[in-house]
Amino acid sequence: MTHEHPLITARNQRTEWFLAARFGMFIHWGLYAIPARGEWVRSLEKISNEAYQPYFEQFNPTEYQPREWAKLAKAAGMRYAVLTAKHHDGFCLFDSQLTDYKSTNTPAGRDLVREYVAAFRAEGLQVGLYYSLLDWHHPDYPAFDDEYHPMRGNEAYRDQPRDFQRYLDYMHGQIAELLTNYGKIDIMWFDFSYGDLHGEAWRASELINKARSLQPDLIIDNRLAASGEGNNSFGTPNPEIYAGDFACPEQLIPPTGLVDQFGRSVPWEACITLNQHWGYSASDRDFKSSRQVVHGLIECVSKNGNLLLNVGPDAKGRIPAECQLILQEVGVWMAEHSESIYGCGRSQLEKPEWGRYTQHGSTIYAHIYERGIGPINFRGLNGKVKRARLIADNSEVKLELPWIAKDYAADLFLNWPSAQLPNQTATVVALELDEGPEARG
Incomplete structure (x- = not known):
């Protein structure tokens, strides 16, 4: 007789609500909404901290109304949301005591995470926070030799002294703030491991133990462990403590869903953009139709998975009108058909031709x-x-x-x-x- 690993038992208990919910909203938002060329603009265009600073000084989303975001998500049939509390550029949408690089020090003058959490809770939605393990603003994050840092290969950064353990102290401290200062948090969405930076390179066991002590019911994605986007030990009988509670394939719905070594389904969600960018891109009007979104959601559920659908609000704090229209149309379908989505999963029957x-x-x-x-x-x-x-x-x-x-x-x-x-x-x-x-x- 085989006994299930205690971490897997706990994972399955924690993710029960998540797998019943099936549909969530991903929100990528930050300073990059001002240049409006996507959330990777700093890396792709090799923008220095100094050249990026004007966006910090301009950031003033006067039309940010998170309750409207939450109402839109709820009307679309979404049951949870995940907001980028800090993306790769290091800018914080919350009032961290560990940095000055935060929304409360911009013209916005507001803790935008606090408002988001309150608004989505008020609509009865589960609340998640995204936190980038990368940080292109922090002085101790690897730059010259890093494959993604905006200053990679820049000779001026070759010999700059950096203390990565000091960065990790900062990172762990900010995550503790997010899990302490905003009430119950349902999801912690880490992004992402790569190269040699995965697992214990992030002091991952320590991080998970601290997170679980602060929020015992918290569910966590698998990107602390995964170098790249593979499952690593997540789908094995003996996962590491930091292997995560769910896998999160990006821009892809797995052809047969995700299963462990014994063919049993494991918790997963596909994170998908509505157009071609995560963060706001003013020129990107290549939006998926509401029919495509509904079919994608049905496909995920038919494979025992979730759909986390992304929107990228603009610099004023508005979810683009095209996104709103698509989600409203999805909501019309969900209002009559959500019985076939919530709490559902793979059928005993093979996929039909129709x-x-x-x-x-x-x-x-x-x-x-x-x-x-x-x-x-x-x-x-x-x-x-x-x-x-x-x-x-x-x-x-x-x-x-x-x-x-x-x-x-x-x-x-x-x-x-x-x-x-x-x-x-x-x-x-x-x-x-x-x-x-x-x-x-």
Whole structure:
């Protein structure tokens, strides 16, 4: 008899709410909203601290209304959010006592994290904070030899003295502030390990022990451990203490979901941008449609995963109008179909040709994307479905075995009465089984 590792047992308990929620909002926001060329602008354009300083002196998001952000997220069907408390440029949206490089010292004069936490809590959403392990502003973070630092390869930085342990003290101290000064925090989203900087290079065990002492129910991503974006020990039977509670593939929905060495599903979320950038980019108007977003969400759930969908507010503190419209449209679909998302997961049935299945207990949800021609086939379900209904209005859906389909006696067919689906984004039929097994996972 095998016994599950205590860290895995604890991880599975902590992530129960997370995996039921299924849909969250990622928010990338900071000084980089002013140059408006994405959150990596400092690195890509090799901008020094001095050249970046004017953005600090200009930062004044007079239209920042986090309650409106929270209402938008909630209306879209999102159940949690993650905000960049500090991104790679080192600028803090919170009133840290360990640095002057923070929002309270800009013209904004406000602790923007505190306002975010209060606003999202008030809307009943779970609250997460993103914290970059990198810091291009801190004097002790590696610069000349680092592969991402804006001053990489700059001769003026070759021999500058740097004390990385002093930076780690600073980093650990700021994380303690975030987990002490803002009430209950549900998610800590670290970003990211690379090269030799992973695991204990961050004093990760010490960091996790401190975080858990401050917030026992906190769930943490796997990027303290992972060099690059691999799972490292996360999906093994013996994870390190800092392996994390969930994996977070970026800009990718894993083809078959994520599983451990025994084929069992592990907690994960795909973090995806709405356009091509995380931070605000004034010229990037390549937005995904609401239909694409809904299909991505359904795909994640059908593979036992979550979708963390990103918005990048502008320098005034506004979520772009295009993002708002997309999320509002997603919310219209979710208002009628969230039953097939929340608390659901992978189905016992294989992916059909017309869409995807999700499942909760003995109810299978058929997400139909394409009407096709002729009856819609539910393979292998003849004699197994006691009731079928359209979840948008709970109206009965009649299933049958047409005379013309006598060679498919194991299947059921939905002979839709019209040439068009009632919902062009995704029509959802709930198939309540007589004795259906629980969803795999």
